[in-house]
Amino acid sequence: MSANLTPYVEAREKKGLWLSARFAILRRASQFVFLALFLSGPLFGLWIAKGTIASSMTLGILPLTDPFVMLQVLATRHWPEMLSLLGGLIVLAAYLLLGGRSFCAWVCPLNPVADFAAFLRRKLGITQTAKLRPEFRNWIAVAALVVSAATGVVAWELVNPITALHRALVFGLWFGLVPAAAVFLFDLLVAKHGWCGHLCPVGACYGAIGQVAVLRVSATARSACDDCMDCFAVCPEPHVIGPALRGERTGASPVILNRDCTLCGACIDVCPEAVFRFTTRFDHRLADGAAPGTRKQTPPTSVAEAA
């Protein structure tokens, strides 16, 4: 278990404030913008995006539909209007380019809640965590689709904390804050990155897109890694880092190909040695002068345990 409770300190000293918080700031800005697009209408009468994150219409021309919501409708065997199908395809295409679970880190309104819980965990030194496996979310996704098919009700949307939170903020349905609060407490007290990292079927769906998505993070300068473990401490899906970062021995690509990566960029921010950067899935280059095998060999098992 990683006991590193003071990540970012070294990165700030070495790279300065901006480079050690760049993606955190950009992500909050992105999340704010996506929410503001929906809120400008009800608050100021300036209608940009109507609807909610489940399905929306931007400026009267751009329909967007959440792929997992779309799958649930198809599971109920209702054949939807083209408008939502088109919206689903547009979102699908966008995330095929932009990395699948980048939705989770850059758009999802629940992410700041989960991030805040993770932040508090670090600050309060809470290290105990229930053991869950990241794959469980795939099973929950399948279960939600099976229930939709069996009952003929778009089932996950009855409990989905993401859309409930978004409706709460955009439509003032304040009970929608309750599931988000439950996720916060669960992540803080029960399991580290419990909801987003293990249970959320929406993330599982975007993860499936991420399986083949183009945009990725790569441990390009992995030879500079000094095993400070900061990236493992801040990564919401720490199991994705190991194969790419410690791939020198196995000859694996430095690109983080695991679909669970949310492309949050926390590893880029936190790394004092600037090991990580954004690139495409096809870019397997290593940083200049980083010839494989020059780095001291570390058994990768300790990494796996930390994950």
Added chain:
Amino acid sequence: MLLPGRLGLSTGNPNKRDAMTRPVDRPANPQRRKALQDLARFGGGAAACGVMLAAFAEQSRARPAEALRPPGALPEKEFLSACIRCGLCVRDCPYNTLKLADWADGPALGTPYFHARAVPCEMCDTVPCVKACPTGALDHSLVDINKAKMGVAVITSRETCLNLQGLRCDVCYRVCPVIDKAITLERTHNTRTTKHAIFEPVVHAEFCTGCGKCEKSCVLTEAAIKVLPVEIAVAKQDAHYRRGWVEKDKAGGALIDAPVKLDIRRPDLPGLPGAPK
């Protein structure tokens, strides 16, 4: 990382470290064992979640009678298959009639509804709510708002309806957008006064769109006319029950022979008319 899985299924040997090194205790096919183990763990967990979710989904069908769906809404069962709770219909409703259901509002969480007594449907000619629906939960084939069936008005309180007391209120009739078709005033005799008329408002389900203007404008503290969902207010005619006169019209004549003409038989009693003297 691999350790817990193996330990969990080693063959009951108390010294597990030894068990792992001895070939005899290793599973013949570790991958299959792992797959079965995952199936049991994850499948079991997912099934438990699924059962709870299914119960919740079934329960979400219970909709209070006063919660009406927007124009063009599919029948409730299909509506819940199609509605993704996005709120686009609510956004495009110019009169703030439509609302999304919060918890404890009654209808399935996040689905659109309206209470006629609060804000009725103004029956926009352009039907913007239906056009906004991305999934067709509001049926896009509804282009004439007069064909909408949000519900059917019912005089739920004959005892308090002013017109039925013999007074002339007529408000529900006057405000009806489909006046003289959806609501008519039927004149009957006032048996209380014996010399006045009662103008009874009568709803004709065929023409009523369920907009709720009548319920909204009923002058009583509690409306005597209420719009109820179609499945509550309109009973289906039994398929086996045929109306003879309709069938006769369809067939172009009587379906059975005319009744047999029988002789008049009666006792021959003196004094009865027609009796032999």
